[in-house]
Amino acid sequence: MVTEDRATADRQTQWLRGVLDLAVLATLQSAGTSYGYALIQSLTEAGILDLKGGTIYPLLARLEQEGLVSSEWRAGHGGPGRKYFTITATGREVLIRSAAGWTDFSARIGSILGGALSRGGR
Amino acid sequence: MPGQHGTSLKDYTEALTTQLRLRDVPGRAIGQIVAEVESHVRETGEDPVEAFGQPGSYSAQFAGRRRPVGRGGWLSLDDVTFTMFMVGALVLLNGVLNLGEIVNVTANVVSWVAPIVIYALVVGRIDIAVADRETRTITAARRTQGTRAASWLRFLAAFATFALGMAISSRLPHEPVLVSLPGWSLVLVGLAVTAVSVWVYQRWSDRIVDPRPWHLKGRPKWR
Numbered sequence: 001m002v003t004e005d006r007a008t009a010d011r012q013t014q015w016l017r018g019v020l021d022l023a024v025l026a027t028l029q030s031a032g033t034s035y036g037y038a039l040i041q042s043l044t045e046a047g048i049l050d051l052k053g054g055t056i057y058p059l060l061a062r063l064e065q066e067g068l069v070s071s072e073w074r075a076g077h078g079g080p081g082r083k084y085f086t087i088t089a090t091g092r093e094v095l096i097r098s099a100a101g102w103t104d105f106s107a108r109i110g111s112i113l114g115g116a117l118s119r120g121g122r
Numbered sequence: 123m124p125g126q127h128g129t130s131l132k133d134y135t136e137a138l139t140t141q142l143r144l145r146d147v148p149g150r151a152i153g154q155i156v157a158e159v160e161s162h163v164r165e166t167g168e169d170p171v172e173a174f175g176q177p178g179s180y181s182a183q184f185a186g187r188r189r190p191v192g193r194g195g196w197l198s199l200d201d202v203t204f205t206m207f208m209v210g211a212l213v214l215l216n217g218v219l220n221l222g223e224i225v226n227v228t229a230n231v232v233s234w235v236a237p238i239v240i241y242a243l244v245v246g247r248i249d250i251a252v253a254d255r256e257t258r259t260i261t262a263a264r265r266t267q268g269t270r271a272a273s274w275l276r277f278l279a280a281f282a283t284f285a286l287g288m289a290i291s292s293r294l295p296h297e298p299v300l301v302s303l304p305g306w307s308l309v310l311v312g313l314a315v316t317a318v319s320v321w322v323y324q325r326w327s328d329r330i331v332d333p334r335p336w337h338l339k340g341r342p343k344w345r
Contacts, residue, residue: 035161036158036161036162037162037165037166052172052173052174052175053158053159053162053163053166053168053173053174054173054174054175054180054183057155057158057159057162057174058183058184061151061154061155061184073157073333073334073335076161076165081157081161081334081335082161082165083154083157083158083161083333
């Protein structure tokens with residue numbers, strides 16, 4: 001059972017690898033501006049579990065390098081300084097284009113897997 | 123404060139900095155990466171190893187993005203500026219000790235320049251290898267072993283360079299005089315060489331820059 005859970009978790013990690021950047025961009029678009037830990041919390045609340053700082057910060061660095069987000073160090077609420085990220089105009093364009101692509105792709109995969117599910121249910 | 127893995131934030135960021143340096147990540151990028159780790163760990167209270175993984179594997183995610191200026195190859199800018207500074211300091215010291223006199227420069231000058239060059243080129247690399255071993259995986263036992271090994275190596279290196287200088291000095295002739303210079307001119311040359319080495323290092327070396335405004339840093343800047 002543990003092995004099966006592990007296999008499921010590994011598969012979800014693989015799925016996530018391809019779309020986590022889009023999930024981060026979408027979260028930033030709806031939040032306006034946010035920082036690493038708050039992004040992890042938002043994504044966890046949305047059902048993406050086991051996200052660590054070691055995953056999110058290199059991803060944000062890559063998005064910044066590609067010009068999809070911008071960043072600024074500001075004071076936190078009584079705590080240490082935080083690096084706040086904002087989605088750029090290019091980031092919005094990429095998000096809209098890629099979100100449409102992902103929706104189309106997932107619908108096609110969904111229809112294949114949906115067929116397997118209904119056959120398995122018979 | 124040590125976390126679940128027994129790793130303090132300070133130990134973790136130092137090990138991470140070393141690993142990022144060894145992977146030729148530019149100084150400005152290192153500043154950002156380390157500041158993010160500090161900010162995240164201070165805010166969440168998580169163990170740094172738990173949140174980011176071992177310094178060696180976390181640093182691997184940032185490797186190979188851009189090769190910085192002044193590193194790589196067999197001779198780095200840091201080696202050159204270190205050698206210039208040390209030679210300049212020795213010339214300055216010689217000048218100060220012989221301020222009102224004439225200093226005769228002979229072939230024996232090699233006996234104190236050569237050990238500095240050898241120290242910068244050879245021993246520095248052994249030190250880097252020890253730092254790599256020490257910080258790739260952060261465990262208390264390995265850090266203690268690595269720190270002890272690094273201390274011994276530094277001691278042996280200093281002893282070997284001193285012995286080398288003495289050995290060269292005993293074999294080189296004190297005649298003929300290559301050039302005779304007044305002490306004050308050595309002071310000027312020494313000052314100029316050290317000043318240039320510091321300026322070149324400040325201007326061109328790939329230094330780590332903390333990206334945070336001073337009031338957000340929380341503690342003095344790291345290495």
